[in-house]
Each structure stands twice: as C-alpha cells, then as structure tokens.
Amino acid sequence: MKNYLLLLAALLTTITGFGQTFPITGMATDATDGLALIGAHVSLNDATSGQLKATVTDLDGSFQLEAEPGNYTLHITYIGYQDLTQPIEVTDGTVPLGNLTLQQGVALTEVEVIGKVLPVQQYGDTTAYNAAAYKTLPDASAEDLIQKMPTVVMSGGTIQAQGEDVKKVLVDGKPFFGDDPTAALRNLPAEVIEKVEIFDEQSEQAKLTGFADGETSKTINIVTKPNMQTGVFGSLYGGYGTEGVYKVGGNVNIFNGDQRITIMGLSNNINQQNFSTEDLLGVVGDSGGRTGGRGRPGGGGPGGPGGTSDFLVSQQGGITQSDALGINFSDQWGTDLSVTASYFYNRADNTSNQLLNQEFFGADTTSSFYNEQSLTRGINTNHRFNLKLDHDISERSSLSWNAKAAWQGNTGSQSVFAQTLSGSDWLTQTNNELQTDLSALNLSNDLTWKYKFDQPRRTLSVRLNTGWAPKIGDRSLLSESLYSDAAGAYSWLDQYATLDQRTWNASADVQYTEPLGEKSMLLLNYRASYQQQESNTETYDLDEASQDYDLLNDELSNTFSNDYVTQQAGVGLNWRSGDLSLMARTNLQWAELSNEQILPEAGVYNQNYVTVLPMANLRYKISSSANLNLSYRTSTNFPTVSQLQNVLDNSNPLQLSIGNPELTPAYQHRFNARYSKTSTENSSVFFAMLGADFTNNYIAGSTLLANDEDPLFADMDVAAGARLTMPVNLDGQWNIRSFMTYGFPIGFLGSNLNVDLMANLSQTPGMVSNELNTTDKKTAGIGLTLSSNISDKVDFTVSSRSNYNTVTNSLSPGVQTNYFNQDTRLKFDWVLGSGFVFRTDLNHQFYDGLSDEFAQNYLLWNMSIGKKVLKGDRGEISLSVFDLLDQNNSLVRNVTETYLEDVQTNVLQQYVMLSFKYDIRSF
Template sequence: MVEVGDINTNLSMNFLQNTISLLILLLSVSIVNLEAQNVTVEGKIIDKISSETLPGASTMLLQKNDSTLYKFGVTNLEGKFNLKGAKPGEYILQVSFIGYNTYYKKIELKSETPLLNLGTISLTVKAEMLKGVEVVEEIIPMAIKGDTIEYDADAFKTQPEATVGDLLKKMPGVEVDKSGTVKAQGEEVKKVLIDGKEFFGDDTKMATENLPADMVKKVQVYDDMSEMSKMTGIDDGNRTKTINLKLKKDRKKGVFGNVTTSGGSTALATGDLNDETGLYNGKFNVNKFTEKMQLSTLGMLNNTNEQGFSYRDYINFVGGGVNAFAGGGGFGQLNTGGILIGGNTNDGFTKTAAGGANLNYDFTPASTFSINYFYNQADKDMNRTIERQNISDSSSFNTFQNEIQNQFDKNHRFNLKYKQQIDSTQDLTISGNLTYSEGTSISISNNKSTTNKGIFLNESNTNNSTVGENISGTGTITYGKRFQKKGRSVVTNFSAGSSSNEKKYNIFSSNSFAAIPPNLPFTNTTDQFQFENNDQFNYEGKISYNEPLGKGKYVELSYERKNYDNSYLKDFFDIISPNSEIFNTNLSLSYDNSFVYDNYGLNLRFAKGKSNFVVGGASQRSVLDGEIISTATKINQTEWNLLPKAQWNYNFNTSTRFVFNYFTNVNQPTLQQLQPTLDNSNPLYLYQGNPDLNSEYRHTASLRVMSFSQFSFVNIFANITGSYTKDKITNAQSLNNQFIQTTTPINVDDDYFLSGYLYFGSPIRPIKAKINIRLNSSISRSILFINTQKNDLERLANGFDINLENRNKDVVDIKAGTKFSITNTTYSESTNLNQSFLSTVYYSELIINIKKTWTFSTELDYTQYSGDQFANNPDIPILQASLSKRFLKGNAGLLKLTVYDIFNENVGINRTSNSNYIEDERVNTLSRYFLISFTYKISRFGGKKKKEAETSN
C-alpha cells in the first residue's frame, strides 16, 4: 500500500527536480536568445538649431501594430546610438530627450540589409509628429545597470498615504512579508539607504515602514561590498543585500512628514458595547532635507502590536539561557534549523513606545557624517498553548504546554559614521555603534508529557523570571591609499568591540514522574537563583596590497588577524528557605576562551569587456585556547585550513547579468555551544554545551541570473545555491527513563544543502494585466543522533506563489493569487516517524479610488493547514477593510476607518517542523477591532507648502 507520506515525498522530490530543470532551461533559453542578432539600426542625434550632439537621448524601436517597445538604447557622448539584434519588419523609431519634442519615424528593416544607418536626426523645439501614428508611451519599470537592479518608482502606482514598504511590495522580485521583512531576489535585505546615506543604521524597517513612498524616484537593489572591498576592488565575500532609495529632485530640499493619531476598540470582537478595551496608535515622522543635510525624527506609541523597527535587541538577551522566547519556562530548545510551515508573527498583546532621530550631513562633497539615536520599549503579554510531537529513537511521545508570559524590554541604539576623501588618492572611513538593553521576563507554565496513547509520563509546573541587561559597542576604521601607478593600492582595516551581558534567573519547578520500570513514581522540586555574566572582547585587523599585472589584471596580497576573547560565569544557588541559599558547586561554572585567526590571502582579478573574474584563496590558522576555571580543565585546539574562492560576473548586455560565486569558510562554535554548563530552565528539557566541538568547514557555491527585457517588460530572477559542511555542528538528543530530554551539540561528518529560487514576471497585454510567479525549493541532508542511534535526515521544502494584478491602477488596483508550501522530513532508521505538511494561502487585495478624495480598500488572506500529525487543521480567513477621505487644503488631511479581522478568526497559529520534533503553537492575539485615524501631512518644498493626504495603519 502506498503511504500518503511517500506520495508527498515523491511530489516534493519531483517539485525540486522540476524547479531546478526549469531554472536551467530558462537560463539556457535566455542566454541563447541574448546572442541572436539580425539587423542593426544606428544614427546620430543633434540639436536642429545649434547642431550640437545630444548624449543621453533615448532611442526606441516600437512595434508598428501596437506601439509596444521592442528595442531600447541611449546615445553616447558623441550623440550616436546603436540598436542591435532587431528582426526584419516594420517599426516606428522614437527618439526623445528632455526639453525637446519627441521624434518619430517609420522604418522597415530587411534581412538583406544587416546595417541600417539613419544618418543624422535633428530634434527641434517644436513638435513634428508623424502623421497618422498614435503612440502610447509606457514608463520602463526597471533596468539592470552592472550589479544593480534599478526600479523607476513612477511605474508603480501607490496610494498617497503609502509607505516605502508599500512601494517595494509592487516591484518585481521584491517581497515584503507581514512582519515587514523585505526580501529581494529571494535574499533578505539587510540595509536601506537614502540617497546613498545611512538611515538609522542597519534597521531596514525604520525606512520601509516610516518614510512616505511619494518621496522616492528610483529604487536600487544591489549586493553592497564591505568598505575595504570598495577600496580594493577585490570582493572579500562580505556582501550585504542593500536597497538605496534615490529621492525625487524636488524632495531633496524641504520639510515633509506626517502626524497620525488613531483610536478604536475591540468591542466588535467581544460583542459587548460596554467593552472598555481601548486601542490607540499614534506616530509622527518629520524630515528636513537640504543640499547638505538630511534630518529625520520619528516617534510612535501604540497598543496594536505595531512595530516600525526591528526587534533584534530584545531577542538577544531576554529569556532563559537556551531560547529567548522560552522565557525560562518554555521548551528550552535550541533552534536547530526548524522550518516555519505557517504562522502569525503578530502574536500576543504588545504596548510599544519608540522614538529617535537621524542626521546625515555633508561638510564638503568629500566629507560626510552620519549619526542616529533610537529608543524603543515593548511590554508584551502572551498566553499560549503548545502541542509538540517529540521524536525518540524508535517511537515518539507528546508534550503539551500551557504558558502565561510577560516580557518587558528597553533598548537604546546609537550609530555614527564619518567618511573623508582626504585627497584624490586617499580615503578614510570611521564608524561606531553603541547599544544598551535591559529587560525582564516572567513565565508561568505547565508542561506534561504522554505517550502516543495518552499514558502519563511526566509533568512540570514552572514559575521562572529573568532580569537582564546588556551593553555593547564596536568601532571600525578603514583607510585606503592609491599610488601613482594605476591599480596599485594599499588598504587597511581595524575594528574592535566589546560587550557585557548580565542576567539573573529565579527558577522554580515542581516535577512529577510516572512509574517506569525499574523506577517507582516520584516527585522533586527545583528552586534556584542563578547569576550569569558574559563579557566579550574582540578585535580584527586586515591589510591588503593590490598590484596591477597588466591591462585588466590585478593581484591582491592580504593578511588578516581576528581575535575573540570571552569570559563567562554562571553561578547556581539552591534556595533552602526564603532567607537561605546554598552555592551549587556541581552546576556552577567559570569559563574563559579565546579564538585567534591568522589569514594569509592571495587573489587574482581579471577584468575584460563584459567579464570580471576573481580566483584565489587563503591559508588560515585558527587557535582555540580555553579553560574551565571551576574544574581547572584546559581546552586547546589548533587548525590549519585552505579557503579557496572564485567569482565570475558576466554582463551579457544592459538587461541581463550572470554571477557565479564559490567560497569556503570556517564557522567556530558559539559560546552557548561550548559552555559545559547545564541549562535547567525547563526541567524536562535540559541543554548542556560541549567544549570539545570543532569548527565547521563549509563549501558554498551559488549561481544567479538577473534578466529584464525593456522591450517586453518580462523579468526573470533566478539563483541556485548549494553547500557542503564538514564537521557540521548538530544537536544530539538523549532520553532517560523519565523521558527527560538532554540536548548536546556534537560534530557530524557531512551536511548537504541545495536550494533554488525563481521569479518570473510578465505583462499580459490583451487583458491589461501582469502575472507574477515565484518558485522556491530546498533539500537538506544531515545526521541526527537520538539516544546514540544515527539517523540520516532528509528534509524537502518547496513553495509556489502565483498572482495576477491589473496594470492600470488609476481607479482600481486589484491583485489575487495563491501560494502553498510543502515540507517533508524523512528518517533513514525511524521511517515510521516521517513527517509531511502542506499549507495553502489564498489572498487578494482591492483598492478603489472613488472620485479624487475617497478610497476603499480591502485585503483577504485565507489560510488552510493540513498534516496528519496535527489533530486540528483549521481554515483561517483574515479580512480587513478601510474607507478613507482626503480633505483640507491640498488634501493635507486624511480621515480613515479601518476594521481588522472582520470574521474574528485571528487565532495566532505557528507551526514548526524541526529535525527531532513537530510543533503546533496557539497564541492569544489581537482579533477583530476597529480604528479611526486622522493623519496630517506636511509637505513644504522650495518654500511652498503642499498638503496631501496621508494615513498610517
């Protein structure tokens, strides 16, 4: 008999094979088509009166039957253009230049004439339209310029109140999820710049969720290199997916922003008109820009689970020693690569307050300065239930948890950056950051484990609290010097940082265990105070020398040293009575360690025409010196590794680019993985580090193609990434007779990973629509140990997303689509524990502009879950709608009514598939409610005030 899991596994494998085959086919077809050439059209563009050439003029070949764009080009410094690869036929030549009337001419291309020279074409002040020709022009939405994809914001219609995030959602190859995380070409965006300048450091949400979309002229997406790589021209592999927002010319000087105040209630959800659960959401964003300065201020206060910033500081330090979100009372599991198979990131009830300022100032064109400060606090209440199916060596057992949790944190962040071009041969960059965080976490939970048949195994009632604070800072200086000989340069970089993290835990648990032979039933209690202190200091320095070897050939010699010092202390005190405690010598630990890397590098770079190639590598010596002070145990490890690398960039033409990357790297174990201390935050799930871990050695290769046709508006982004890791650090689980699970990190022989991503977008002109398709697929093969039994673990994860939207969005903007994901996990030995899940989401968005000042919008997400491992697979429809009115002079005011979760179905489900468990989490969350908001928009440019409607959700 064929099992459902086998069918799903086969489907997933076929999906992966088909995805990769489709990627290869599309790449092959693209490459072949790119090289096809038939007829070339050339000419020269001049001013009719002065006869001066016009460099930068746009030249286009339009299809004669429907005036759609077929070929596109720009004149060079001599005013000449060259349109290659045109097929024989009849076309319209269109020439345009700012300040001149557009020129049109009917032409016919014949195969027997491979070169058509149109001679000199004169543009005049007065229009000379081609009689009988009606041309409908379209804004070209994007272009590929070297390693940068540039979008024209005017090609993407947004509402007057839209944020930058709303604009990015509409751009091909860019995704913005419900939490505000931005991905471009399948990779997470780590930095957003404003006209090339910093904006609140590397917190991308500060720009995407707070700045208005109507200020943006162009959006540039690229992989930003490190400061050192920019100076040397040699890619060191430290790239950051970056978005640069280029401002409209009239937005570079003036004052703009908005102020929003909102109020509402959850009475619609409770059905009680006397419900006094009031909701509020207020925020402001005011910016002043001049030729030399960009000054931005923002603030927010709400209890509607809205954060216009990233939450990373909070995650870094609050909670138990294993899982920050466990709060000392959760399951306390390390994140071992679990796949989120469906969920809601807006769980619980959070009160948020935040504010900050960002200043960019140009002292001179060669001297720039950036500084920003941001404060935020969040008070989050959660009530959650978790059902987890744990996988043991031969069977599985279930764990159920009910938890009430409160987390409160405060964070201060400070960043600065100074760049100075000392002269035409010298560059200097200085940057630094400082962060201070403090917070508390309180968790009360009940955890119970049973067999698959419901037979009681153990139970634990916990009451844990954590108080913590952390201060950290880093500073970096980079200096580059170019010599008289072109291509010869030397670049140096030095950075240093330190952090101090202190936590205090109060751990209480009452535990009971069933009679499992040979043990009788018994109970015990843990009542402890724990003190943890973690001090870290690191520095790294690098020097790079570059020498030209001939035309387009360069060699780089480099030396780099990295040093990471850590001092860790955790003391355990058993509480005997409210006023009496005993130091626990068995669990307490004091630990020092130091990682030192010496890296000797050699790279060769070849640049010729459309191609750029780098090959080289490094020899790296790494030394770990550690001491467990409490037991006088020494830990010493020394490794030598060869780290080869290669990179090839090839620009087929102005619309298509190919990038291949191969590199190797060494990943040292984290402090948490090395610490031989026991984390007993949850007495049923223990974690203990392993000081004998080796570093991981990883090979990674990737292939990426970006293609956009300025003629058909078809765009393709595709990438394939694979990795192989030796001495992969994974987690081994062991279960004792009482089903207490202990997790310890270990090294395993081999680990493989392969993933593919494809985005395809194209207009469907007959129905005036656009289709977007996304495919992603991954397969990983690793090793899992459960009670010393080795399982070869294979995990498949596949996703598909397709949607259709209209192109003319002046009155109606509509999009509808579906996306689904399939995950399968199989075990070589415990095949009866194989897992299979499917989640499907149907979604739609509708915006209707009624006359000029009214707007109605609605959004629906309908989610379906399936999987035999879960008893309940609900269907969850989430619908929201709003009606807004713009008014006041210049439409400066906007009044908006919004109803969220109209069906009252938001139940906060998070599902995770991990290597040794599957989990279904239900969290209380903000369900049906309404808000009435008023927004006032400030817009003063060039000394004149303009008022436009603005809203904020």
C-alpha cells in the same frame, strides 16, 4: 533522391533563418565633450509593421537591440538635446553603429515628453525601477510602492527582493536608521520617490579592489525626486477603539538638499512594531533561544548558564504594546565629508500565551512527545545609535568609519506547565516559574582606509574592527516536577542565579592590489583577529534554615573563558575581458581555540586548526540587460561560548541542555548561481537562483530521551523523565535551494503579475538516544502576486503562496510527515467620490497535516471606510474593523534534526477603531 535532398536542405535553411534576430549596437554621447549619455531613450521602428522596440543606454552610454532582417528607423532622445534619427538596415549579421553624437541646444521649457514611462532598467548588477510607472494612491508609502515592482514581495512581514530578505535600505545612497529596512519603507511617502534600485551591496574593501569577499547584503536604494529634496513632509495619526486599543504616531522629514532630518515615533497596543530585528531580539546573543528563554535543542546548540538563553524571556508572537522614538540625520559637510547618524529607542511590552507540541524522532515504535503550555510576559527596552562618516582625505585616499552602540534590557516572567510522554503515557510533568532580568551593552567600530596609487588599479586598504559586549543579569527559578516511575515522587527547585559575561574582539585586514597587464589584477591580503569571551555564572539553592539563597550549587555554576585567535594570508587573481570577469582567491587560515573552565569541573581545552579557504566568482554580462553570476565560497563556523560550556541548563527541568567543550569548528562549502534578465521592451524582469551548501563537522544536537538509560543522566544527576540535549559535531549536513521569479505587466488588466517558484532539499544530521538520525526535508512552493497599475484611485494586490513539505528521518524510515501551507491575501483600496476611501484586506491561512488539536483554516478580514477632510485632502477620518470574522490565529510548524513541533500563539482579537491621519506636504 537528389531533388528531395535539395528540397529538404532548402526547407531546413528557411526554418533555421525564420525568426532569427541580429544585434544592433551603438553608443550615445555628447557631441561637445564626448561624455556618455546615461539613460537616453533608444527606439527602433519597423516601417513595415509599425512595431516598436525600445531600450535605454547603459552607464557607458552603450545600447543593444535585437531585430530580424529588414529596414528600420533608429530614434534616440535625451532631455536637453536634439533628437537623433537614423535609418538602419539589418541583413545577416551584427549592425555596429559606433559612436552616435547628440547636439545640445533644446531648452527644457520647450520640451514636451509624450510616451510610456520605462518601468525597469538594468545597469550592470543593479535593477532600477521607475516609480512613475507604478500607480499608487496619493497617501501610499514606499512599502506600498515597491510591492508593485517585479521580484519584490512581502513574506511574513519581511520585504524580499529576488528571493532574498532585504537587509538594508538607503535613501539617495545614504543609510537610513542604520540597517533597518522597515523604518525607511514605512515612513517615506511614495510620491517623493523617483526610482528604486535593487542590488547586492559589497564591503568598502570589495568596492575598492573589485575582489569579492562574501560580505554582501541585498539592498534597496530609494532615489528621491529632485524637486522634492527640499521641503517638509510626513504624516501624523492617532486612533482609539473598543477593548481599550489605541495607536498614535507619525513621522516628519525635513529635507534641505544634502541635509536631511527625520523624526518618527509611535505608541500602540496592537502589535505595530516599527523597528528592526535587532530590537525584537532584545538581548539575545549567541544562543538559539526559541521560547521562554530555553535553548533550542538542535541545530545551533543549546544555551547553558553563561549564555543568555536561561536569563531571557524571548518576545516572539503574542500581543505587544510598543513605544518607539527615532531620529535620523544626514548631511554633507564641505566637499569631502559626509555624515549619517541615527538614534532609536523602543520599549516593547509583550504577553504571549503559547501551546507547543513536539514529537521526537526515534527507532522505537512508541513515539516520544513533549507538550507545553506557557504564559510569558517580557518587557524589552532598547537604545541604539549608529554613526557613519565618509571622508575624502585627498583625491587618492579616503576614510570610512562605522560606529554602533546599543544598550538593551529585558525583564520577564514565565509560567510553564509541561509533560513528557511515551505514546499516550505520561512520564514526567512540571510546573515552572521563571523570573529574569538581563541587560547588555554592545559597542562596535569599523574603520576602513583606502588609497589609490598613481598606477591605475594599484590600491591599498586597511580595515580595523573592534567590539565590546558585556552582559549582566539574574534569574529566579521555582519548579515542581512529578515522575510516574515512582508513586508520589517529585523534585523541588528554588534557585537564584547571576550572570556576568563579557566579550571583546579586534581584527585587522590589509589588502593590496597590483595590475598585471590590461586584463588582470593581483590581490595580496593578510588578516588577524582575536576574540575573548568570559562567563561567570553562580547558582544558589534556597537554604531552608536561613531562608536565603546562600547554598552555592557547583553543578549549575560555572567560570569559563574562551580565547579564539586566527590569522589568514591569501592571494587572489582578478581577470576581466570584455563582458567576462573571473575572480579566484584562496586563504590559508591558522586558528587556535583555547577554553579554560574552573567550575563546575576544572579543565583546559586547546585546539589548533589549519584550514584552506578558497573562493571564486565568475560574472558574465550576456547583454546589456542579462547577467550570469557564479560563486563558490568556503568558511569556518566556530562554536560559541554557550555551546562550549560543560554545565547544565535547568531553566526547564524537562528540557535540559549542556555544552560540549570538545566541539570543533564547522567547515562549509557554499555554491551560488544567479541569472537575471531585464526587458525594457516589455517591462519584465526574470531572476533565477540555484544554491547549495555542504557542511563538515556540522554543530548539531544530540538528544537523550526520557526513557533512555544513559550514564550521562547519572553523571549529571538528571531526574528521571527529563530530556537532555548537547551539541555535537556531525558530518552529512547539506542544503540545495532553488528560486525563480518572473514579473511582467498584463495590459488588459492594467496590472503587474509576479510568479515565484521555489524548491528546497535538505539533509540535517542529529543524534537521538545515541543513534545517528538524518532528517530529510523537501519543500516545493509557488507564489503569485497580481498588483494593480490602473490609476491613483483604485489600488489592489492579490497574492497567494503555497508550500508543500515532506519530512522523513532515518530512525523511522516508514514514517513520513507531509504538511501543506497556503497564505492568500487580498488588499483593495478605492478612492470614491466626495473624498470617501474604502479599504479592505483579507488574509486566508490554510494548513493541512498539523497536529489535530490545532486550528487549520482561518480567515483574517479587516475593513475600513474613511473621509478625506481639510485643504488638499490632507486629513482623513476613518472607522475600521479588525478581524471582522473573529477568526484570527497564529500557527507555526518547525522541523529540526531531532524533532518536529507545532506552535500556536495568542493573537489580537476583534476590535473597532476610530482614527485620524494628517499628511504633511510642503516642498
């Protein structure tokens, strides 16, 4: 028995030791001045097997490699330095190499670099991709390039990185067209890019103090090649086709070192809109407008008169004619002042023909439906200006100023035919004509002053914010409604209304940090803010006698003001030791919400709140290529002026909404865990995220259905057959989300594969017919993206994203709604001989579980053939076909706490276009 035990112990020891690796650590520095060599190439060669492991040095020149016991050769190279070679023996523990110095003296002209370009590197929380490692066609854009990189995908026309929407794109660390990610990615050619960096950008105060404040945005920084930072480059294009379709546009970049000017413009009627979300939304403010300018009856609360919802015809879906012009400027003035400014103009003429079906949740076995057909025409005009100045006042103090100004105007018209039904029986129907004209100005300033004392880590920062946003407009409403409960009963509305809404805000934030020993730092902060909103809406009925709108409708008019004052005082502690960093903060917030209403009924509502707002963050640097980040944050969400106004919105007589002046702020807890690992050796990136949020006093929707007998219908003089929605506070809202992505090269295919997995669980409370309803939604999805990295002659991307959704609600526990959506895309570009270029892309959309009347399966196929012309193949003439199979469609399913809906919108139809494009390149 003893012998067996000894043998078993020996086997266990052998198994335990098999494959075990030990870290090899060191630091590469300059032999003369001791400065760290960042990005030096470090390789480890196994003399026995010939296998090679490699990495690059971090921001402090450090590196780490893992190896099994054995003999190796360490090799470090850095351009302009002599190579360093050193034998290494790994036994049974860490191999600390200490400081390894490299000698200067190699002339750049004598260096010939031969080897594989490292595709990806990790610098702290920043993931950096080497553009040279990803092959694209000669005329590819930055957008084409970054979609080949691990964890970066295009979803619904939006660039996502590490599972989040990209909010900002910088060029060499400077803003490009404000916060517009699309402008940079579509107008910079891939060939000028050296590196693409992805990180979470923090606020100016957080960068100084090291204390997170929750103000982060997923950011891409495009680093241009040094030899292409002086020159003129861009492209010009134009085309015309069948059915009168056309496009014309271009961009010109004038780079002269630090001074950079970009001019771009476009005009087309094929839905190409080269601008950001703020332009698409037009003058939408705080309302939750969905279609036709009506407030969304759930979640964010309805927009009543005084908000923008009943004065704006939204531009979502449909066909848009766009005209846009943009100018971006950046420069370094002297050694202490940098400036970035941009101006953008666009005009979007949108026509949307929409079919909408809504099914409301309820305990009644007879389903309640709302069906709508609408034709919407809206013209949205936008001017926006952004300015950013960074001034180094001295070695210790600096000033950063961000200013934004935007003017937006929208005129629109909408025709609606809608019905409410109980089962298959109609209750009410309406014909509705709405005309709107609205304009809005939005001015904001953000000024941050930062100071560093002689004592390291002792800092003081002051941040000031101001904003002013006036909105004015008018609307005309003409509607006729019929009711089934009385033979021939109908109602007629002929109204004219005006809107005058003004919002201004100001805040001051002071933060002071003090070191507590070598590892800790104390934060003291104070913040005060004030916001005032005033809204005045006057609604007039047509006077049959005078044939003028001079009968003031008190019930639909309002004069309302909302004052919101907050003060916060807080303390925080930041502790760092080696690779571990821990931050904890807490704020005590006092807030006062004061509402005063004169019309339609006089009333004053004052509420005071004292809230504790804790925050914490833990970051652990597992290795030079792996990080773990845990965060917890609390916040309050105060109701908007539109949600507070106790006045009826009748822009759609069948879908009425009203505010609630007794709303209280929502209080949210948010948790996030993120893990990232970058492997330089096999060029792979892994990212995983788990998040959850829980909200008390969630601002939800309470819907009274057409067949309810509620006293509020009589109080508000609501016609029979209409539905009424009001925001209310409810507990029980939560959401759990998870995301995982892994990107790696597939050598035998010469391609990169990106695998995404996601799962979401959510519960949203709402009220239907005065009964509490909780809607539970479960979503699971998988995404695959295979992008070529073969050559600059062949370029393809194959992607597929599938999502399965299950929706249940507490009022109808026996009813479960399941629906499936799959989006599959193929993009293939091929440069043939004699300068011919073949391009094709296919987009297959498959739905299962939508309403029967909606199409559920279609394929959008586009194709073109082009010929390179002119010197250097800078020109290209192409003939393209859009929607080759004539199947284009647009389908969307939305789920709220009170209903689910299917929406189908008109889209572009088949056309053929002849185009010409010219690439400008002069460096």
